[in-house]
Amino acid sequence: MSTPPDAATLTPDRARALFRGGLRAPTAGWCAGWTQANLIAVPREDAYDVLLFAQRNPKACPVLDVTEPGGTSASLFRGDLRTDLPGYVVYEDGVPVAEVTDATGHWRDDLVAFLIGCSFTFENALAEAGVPVRHIEQGRNVPMYRTSRPCRGAGALGGRLVVSMRPVPAGRVADAVRVTARYPAVHGAPVHVGDPAALGIADLDAPDFGDAVEVRPGEVPVFWACGVTPQAAVMASRPKFAIGHAPGHMAITDARDGDYLIP
Amino acid sequence: MSTPPDAATLTPDRARALFRGGLRAPTAGWCAGWTQANLIAVPREDAYDVLLFAQRNPKACPVLDVTEPGGTSASLFRGDLRTDLPGYVVYEDGVPVAEVTDATGHWRDDLVAFLIGCSFTFENALAEAGVPVRHIEQGRNVPMYRTSRPCRGAGALGGRLVVSMRPVPAGRVADAVRVTARYPAVHGAPVHVGDPAALGIADLDAPDFGDAVEVRPGEVPVFWACGVTPQAAVMASRPKFAIGHAPGHMAITDARDGDYLIP
Numbered sequence: 001m002s003t004p005p006d007a008a009t010l011t012p013d014r015a016r017a018l019f020r021g022g023l024r025a026p027t028a029g030w031c032a033g034w035t036q037a038n039l040i041a042v043p044r045e046d047a048y049d050v051l052l053f054a055q056r057n058p059k060a061c062p063v064l065d066v067t068e069p070g071g072t073s074a075s076l077f078r079g080d081l082r083t084d085l086p087g088y089v090v091y092e093d094g095v096p097v098a099e100v101t102d103a104t105g106h107w108r109d110d111l112v113a114f115l116i117g118c119s120f121t122f123e124n125a126l127a128e129a130g131v132p133v134r135h136i137e138q139g140r141n142v143p144m145y146r147t148s149r150p151c152r153g154a155g156a157l158g159g160r161l162v163v164s165m166r167p168v169p170a171g172r173v174a175d176a177v178r179v180t181a182r183y184p185a186v187h188g189a190p191v192h193v194g195d196p197a198a199l200g201i202a203d204l205d206a207p208d209f210g211d212a213v214e215v216r217p218g219e220v221p222v223f224w225a226c227g228v229t230p231q232a233a234v235m236a237s238r239p240k241f242a243i244g245h246a247p248g249h250m251a252i253t254d255a256r257d258g259d260y261l262i263p
Numbered sequence: 264m265s266t267p268p269d270a271a272t273l274t275p276d277r278a279r280a281l282f283r284g285g286l287r288a289p290t291a292g293w294c295a296g297w298t299q300a301n302l303i304a305v306p307r308e309d310a311y312d313v314l315l316f317a318q319r320n321p322k323a324c325p326v327l328d329v330t331e332p333g334g335t336s337a338s339l340f341r342g343d344l345r346t347d348l349p350g351y352v353v354y355e356d357g358v359p360v361a362e363v364t365d366a367t368g369h370w371r372d373d374l375v376a377f378l379i380g381c382s383f384t385f386e387n388a389l390a391e392a393g394v395p396v397r398h399i400e401q402g403r404n405v406p407m408y409r410t411s412r413p414c415r416g417a418g419a420l421g422g423r424l425v426v427s428m429r430p431v432p433a434g435r436v437a438d439a440v441r442v443t444a445r446y447p448a449v450h451g452a453p454v455h456v457g458d459p460a461a462l463g464i465a466d467l468d469a470p471d472f473g474d475a476v477e478v479r480p481g482e483v484p485v486f487w488a489c490g491v492t493p494q495a496a497v498m499a500s501r502p503k504f505a506i507g508h509a510p511g512h513m514a515i516t517d518a519r520d521g522d523y524l525i526p
Binding site for chain 2: 047048051052055056063066184262
């Protein structure tokens with residue numbers, strides 16, 4: 001199976017059915033107008049650290065919804081969190097031990113799942129404002145990078161900020177800032193514009209997650225905080241168990257992008 | 264001791280020293296430009312429920328800072344949380360068992376303290392926009408009411424929304440909305456304008472917390488979500504132990520009001 005040509009116009013329900021059926025694909029550009037979310041699920045005993053980590057790093061970890069322990073759906077996500085994402089990473093002691101398209105066999109009764117805002121949510125608004133979204137144009141996953149910027153720790157959880165990058169023509173950077181600032185619950189305005197080295201990123205062509213994209217002459221790399229940050233914290237802090245989405249392979253929720261737009 | 268005539272121009276440090284010395288006074292109008300906060304402190308084992316309750320009721324419970332277990336200060340509050348507020352309420356099994364100006368004897372090593380945004384933060388901006396702030400004019404505490412509106416529960420914690428009320432001339436209601444909407448981290452725009460009965464409030468002259476204020480002809484009661492909501496949830500849900508601020512007697516922080524203003 002591959003990405004259907006009508007991915008942009010699917011309903012969340014239909015997209016989730018495809019993923020439940022085994023399709024693995026990055027979700028940028030899917031289900032236009034519907035909010036996408038990062039997933040991090042941890043045992044109940046570690047849930048406070050994750051929630052506090054999110055509160056202390058709100059730009060990277062805007063919490064949209066939290067399940068009850070053992071819950072497999074959420075008020076914003078009426079599908080099954082174990083099967084309806086296109087990809088999962090299972091962590092033991094902070095080490096990725098499995099990448100799966102169905103996490104049912106790994107799910108546990110004490111897991112609390114956090115849905116965290118995703119910058120894909122504002123990409124439709126960027127495109128409408130005439131700002132190019134290169135990874136969608138190129139049919140790739142968005143490039144994501146570990147930075148050298150430390151997050152505020154919470155209990156046993158700490159790590160460094162992860163960012164996503166979109167190349168923007170110099171004359172449109174202000175528009176990109178203005179448009180995305182109106183979506184604070186899905187990472188909001190960029191955390192950095194320009195020189196990747198200032199964030200500790202050595203090579204834009206070698207992202208830590210996702211795919212490299214073309215940066216054209218006259219374009220500036222623009223960096224937004226990324227909801228993969230909690231997974232980077234899991235890898236750095238090595239809690240016993242966690243399940244995350246495969247970066248770029250998001251939970252497509254039943255919320256509308258407009259729900260996160262401030263007036 | 265009574266409220267000093269220069270309360271509005273004191274630094275947070277100086278105000279906290281007065282409270283540490285035993286002064287008990289509502290803090291509306293104190294330390295203009297410095298952010299005030301609600302306090303709720305619970306044992307570590309109940310902290311996840313409080314943090315999740317806040318996440319699920321963000322309008323009433325915008326979390327500004329969280330201490331480490333046993334901590335007595337926070338990055339936003341460089342004083343001593345046990346002594347530097349003008350009043351505290353101690354709860355056992357959800358029942359207020361003591362009202363004190365020094366909580367040192369009640370504080371516990373496992374307490375996690377949450378600082379939650381307070382609508383006093385936008386009162387300076389209201390006044391500057393020409394919207395009267397009646398309880399400051401009248402030298403009273405702000406009136407607060409339990410509503411009939413249920414909060415979203417979290418674990419063992421649930422209850423009803425508490426609101427603060429300010430009477431606003433009909434022609435200035437739009438300004439009051441516009442100004443306060445720009446402060447989402449300190450309750451933001453009103454939750455209700457007009458008829459108190461629609462919120463289940465029977466009598467504006469009998470607030471559940473604070474003091475009644477005069478509502479003049481041509482004025483509309485305007486209601487904002489209130490950071491006393493977690494304390495109402497404590498009273499409704501009866502956890503073993505909690506300490507809150509005395510309503511209207513806030514933690515004066517080292518953050519500036521402008522830090523919570525969106526552009």
